[in-house]
Amino acid sequence: MTEASSNIGYAPELDETPPQPWAFWRTDTFQRLIRHRAFMVGAVLFAIVALVGALAPLITSVDPNALSIRNKFKPPSWEYPFGTDNFGRSQLSRVVYGARLSLGIGLGVLVLNAVFGVLLGAAAGYVRKLDGPLMRVADAFMAFPAILLAIGIAAALGPSSMTAVIAISVVYIPRTARIVRASVLVVREMEFVQAALASGATHYRIVRKHVLPNCMAPLIVQLSFIFAYAVLTEAVLSFLGLGAAPPAPTWGNIIAEGRTYMREAEWITLIPGIVLAVTVLSLNLLGDGLRDVLDPRLKVQQG
Numbered sequence: 001m002t003e004a005s006s007n008i009g010y011a012p013e014l015d016e017t018p019p020q021p022w023a024f025w026r027t028d029t030f031q032r033l034i035r036h037r038a039f040m041v042g043a044v045l046f047a048i049v050a051l052v053g054a055l056a057p058l059i060t061s062v063d064p065n066a067l068s069i070r071n072k073f074k075p076p077s078w079e080y081p082f083g084t085d086n087f088g089r090s091q092l093s094r095v096v097y098g099a100r101l102s103l104g105i106g107l108g109v110l111v112l113n114a115v116f117g118v119l120l121g122a123a124a125g126y127v128r129k130l131d132g133p134l135m136r137v138a139d140a141f142m143a144f145p146a147i148l149l150a151i152g153i154a155a156a157l158g159p160s161s162m163t164a165v166i167a168i169s170v171v172y173i174p175r176t177a178r179i180v181r182a183s184v185l186v187v188r189e190m191e192f193v194q195a196a197l198a199s200g201a202t203h204y205r206i207v208r209k210h211v212l213p214n215c216m217a218p219l220i221v222q223l224s225f226i227f228a229y230a231v232l233t234e235a236v237l238s239f240l241g242l243g244a245a246p247p248a249p250t251w252g253n254i255i256a257e258g259r260t261y262m263r264e265a266e267w268i269t270l271i272p273g274i275v276l277a278v279t280v281l282s283l284n285l286l287g288d289g290l291r292d293v294l295d296p297r298l299k300v301q302q303g
Contacts, residue, residue, distance in 0.1 A: 032293045039289020045282035049275070053099035064093040065247045073265045083267040085258060094249040095272050101250050102231055103279075105164050105243075109230035110223055112169040113176045118212070118219065120173065121180025126188055126207055135181065138174035146171045150233055154242035161244040168233050172226050179222045183215035190214075217294035224290055228283035235276055251276045 033039055052059060068088030076083045082091035124134040141149065153167035187193060188211060196206050237243040238252025246253055251272045258268025 029293060033289065036289040036293060038285045039293070042282040042285025042287075042289060045278055046286060049099055049279050049282065050103060052096055053103050056096045056100050059096050060090065060093045062090045062093040064089065064097040064249045066090070066093075073261070075265075076267055082271050083265065085254075085265070085268050086261055091254075091268060091271060094254055095251070095275055098249040098251045098254055098272065099275070099279075101161065101244055101248060102234055102252070102276075105161055105168075105234045105250075106227050106230040108165040109168045109172065109234075110227050112165070113173055113226050114219075114223060116169075117173050117176025117222075118180050121177035122184055122207055122212060122215075124177065125181040125184025126203070126211065131181070135178070138177055141170070141174045142178075146229070147233060147236060150237060151240065151242060154237050159242050159245050161248070164234050164237050164243040167237065167242075168230050171233070172229060176219070176222055176226065179218050180215055183218050184211055187211050187214045221287055221291045221294060224283060224287035228280050228287065231276070231283070232280050 066089060068084070071080075071084050071088035072086050074080050074084040074088075080090060080092065082095055085091060085094070120134055120138070124131045124138075144152075150167045150171045153170055154163050157163040157166065193206060193210050196210055201209075234243055234250065235252035235255070238250045239256040241253075241256070243252055244250045246257070254272045255269050255276075258265065258272075261268055
């Protein structure tokens, strides 16, 4: 084999050069993203919600668990912009701190899916002997409705924030693994991967340098939707008393606490419900935009 032919499979080695500052912002992908209306709307809405959660102590100095019985059921006003609940707690403070906890749980699910979903999907797609056993286990988990499986796991482990992260992750990791596996099966058979094998590259290096980088687009799209599903599922678990234990505020348990007082204090349930809907909508818009820009099949159709 000549020196020129032996380097065929190492085209991605160019990635080892130090990245140029701001290189991504000049790429065609980034330009298409900022021109995508749905993506930008979703990005702005989610950025607002995330900043509110991150800057909660600066937005309100009121303890979200501070009781004031004589101020209970105060409607929204200048003093209490989101009103108060049945214990006189500031709903603004509870919703803002609830954003921090709800998004934190969603982020934990996102990280676990990114790690274990990629590991299982790459192993199943690249190692043929592991494909059957791993995918049959994934099929077994996916046979259950997602929310029912999450409720069952959370009920078995007991209510807590960590329980919510584990339960939701177990539900969605098999779905992420299948997405990664499908991409790996395609990339594994491409010529540059076969050339890398022929030139003596190790399997670990091939997966890390050649296979996984070419599976990032569908993975990023999948994770954006997983984040939305995780936030919504966490709200359901908290509503049922299987998420973060009260009095820790999450959007789900705030809604659950206010459902008894819908007639006299509808704002207790209505405001966190609207915030939850806006957050999930923003993440879905982000996912739709990423899919439209990163999916090569859509690029061909639009081109």
